[in-house]
Amino acid sequence: MARPLNVAILGAGIGRAHLAAYLALPERFRVRYLCDRDIPRATGALLETGADPALTGLSANADEVLADPAVDIIDICLPPHLHVPMTSAALKAGKHVICEKPLASALSDVDRLAALSQETGRMVFPVFQYRYGPGLARLQALIAAGLAGKPLIASLRTHWNRDAAYYANPWRGTWAGEQGGAILGHAIHNHDILTTIFGPIRQLHAFAATRVNPIETEDCSALSLVMQSGALATSSVTLGHHDDVTDFTFCFEHLTAQSGLNPYAPADGVWTFSARGAAGNQAAIDACISALPPCPSGFAGFFTAVADQLQSIPGGAPAVTLADGQRSIELVTAIYASARSGQPVSLPLATDHPLYEGWLPTDAKDDT
Ligand SMILES: NC(=O)c1ccc[n+]([C@@H]2O[C@H](COP(=O)([O-])OP(=O)(O)OC[C@H]3O[C@@H](n4cnc5c(N)ncnc54)[C@H](O)[C@@H]3O)[C@@H](O)[C@H]2O)c1
Incomplete structure (x- = not known):
């Protein structure tokens, strides 16, 4: 080693x-x-x-x-x-x-x-x-084994609770410091999971509003998305839920994957994988899941994947790449572009897109 x-x-x-x-x-x-x-x-x-x-x-x-x-x-x-x-x-x-x-x-x-x-x-x-943990590892194994079939539709909720105490930290809630609101700072993990499972996005229509706290940036958002595969997705984001809840439903041709409600470690919660259609599929799904080795969750899973990548150790979960980071910032850019224009936005975004140089207001400055 x-x-x-x-x-x-x-x-x-x-x-x-x-x-x-x-x-x-x-x-x-x-x-x-x-x-x-x-x-x-x-x-x-x-x-x-x-x-x-x-x-x-x-x-x-x-x-x-x-x-x-x-x-x-x-x-x-x-x-x-x-x-x-x-x-x-x-x-x-x-x-x-x-x-x-x-x-x-x-x-x-x-x-x-x-x-x-x-x-x-x-x-x-x-x-x-958030990507790392048994729930998502199981779903990825089921997809790789051909037991999921065509992706149909996903719905996700990032419904968390943030109040004045949270925004007492001076960089939060500002364009200059936080650089965005719930879309950038909170739902970004769950949108990464959406694209990890369903692949790249072709088009989206986004709405955003500041309705919960007196901050500069948005704290509520509603998104409709079309993936490159043709699958659809909806994402509901708020920092005004009474509790903290993250929730995914992924509907595929042959199975439905349903997460638990674990807000900050959704891959770790109790997931169910239910066969749709042929009766035999549930046995195959259950057998595939029970054959999987345990896998580390959250930061431990993420850091293990980084070490495996840097030390060329094969066999583990893939690390998050800079291309994944690019995809995530492209999605945020497209969401802000759509929310501001009221129009649907198609991806990928070209280098001459009006927000390619960023979405921050020109007077956003930070010295915190
Ligand atoms: N992955 C996650 O689940 C997760 C959770 C929380 C926060 N975050 C992200 O982590 C980042 C930090 O968030 P946080 O909540 O820990 O913020 P924070 O403000 O609580 O902590 C930041 C720390 O950085 C220190 N600092 C600032 N400028 C510095 C400098 N120039 N040199 C040395 N230290 C400096 C501050 O003193 C402070 O202790 C943010 O980008 C946030 O979005 C990620």
């Missing part, structure tokens, strides 16, 4: 969940630094996760961390407006990058990152940890 990969985490908010997941994978990763300009917060994260301070150093200075030749991967858990500049800086410093969502707020930036990744020979892994 290859040596563990050395990681530096930038940002001690969601970064502490990343840290906990790396610590659970000691044969694959060592966390050399937890870097946050708020040192007491980073110290709290080390204490909370039980990280060994002799192995994981604290730093308030990202430049110092980038300059350490022993670091293989920079894991960016900073506010969204810092993702593109920090990913660029890390690639230029010769590091691989794991970057929290959203990767960028402009397709042009994603294209520049792709060129830089090519030039430096270093990889970028956008964070989509």
Whole structure:
């Protein structure tokens, strides 16, 4: 087995969940630094996760961390407006990058990152940890085994609850800091799952509104989508549900896949796979599922796939690619374009699309 990969985490908010997941994978990763300009917060994260301070150093200075030749991967858990500049800086410093969502707020930036990744020979892994877990692994195995058939229609709900306490963090709810609302910051994971299972989108019509909290960005959205396969999908997004619920129904020709309601780890919840039509299909579905090995979920699954990719270890779940990140930012761009124009939008978007350089209002500035 290859040596563990050395990681530096930038940002001690969601970064502490990343840290906990790396610590659970000691044969694959060592966390050399937890870097946050708020040192007491980073110290709290080390204490909370039980990280060994002799192995994981604290730093308030990202430049110092980038300059350490022993670091293989920079894991960016900073506010969204810092993702593109920090990913660029890390690639230029010769590091691989794991970057929290959203990767960028402009397709042009994603294209520049792709060129830089090519030039430096270093990889970028956008964070989509919701993909990892037994529910989706089972659905993917059923599709691969030919037991699903033609995709027909999907419906998904990202119905979460966010209030003033959540928006007390100054970068949230602003175009400059968060760079988008519920479409960008919350439903992005579930839309990644939609395209992972149903493939690329051909056209969409989107509506967006700010109805829950007094913020700049949207907190409700209703989407109708046509996939390249001809399958249809609807997605309902709100931050005004009384509780946090994520829910998927995927209807295929030969089976219906229904998720549980687990909001932040939908691949982990209780999924049902029900045969449609021929009576024998349920036995084949059940047999296919019971033959599958266990698989890691959430951040552990995501990081395992990253390590497998960087160390050329075959057989595991595929890592999230920069192309997946591009597809996700293209979808967000198309949603904002449709919501603003009131018109359907076809994908893929060309480089001369009016929002190719980004959807942020021109006066959006951030110094948080
Ligand atoms: N994948 C997920 O499920 C998930 C969940 C939550 C948040 N996120 C994403 O993670 C990112 C961070 O979100 P968060 O909720 O942890 O934010 P946060 O504001 O709670 O934490 C960000 C941290 O970055 C630090 N920081 C800011 N600028 C810095 C700099 N220049 N150098 C060093 N440290 C700096 C801040 O002090 C802060 O502690 C966002 O993009 C968010 O969308 C993803």
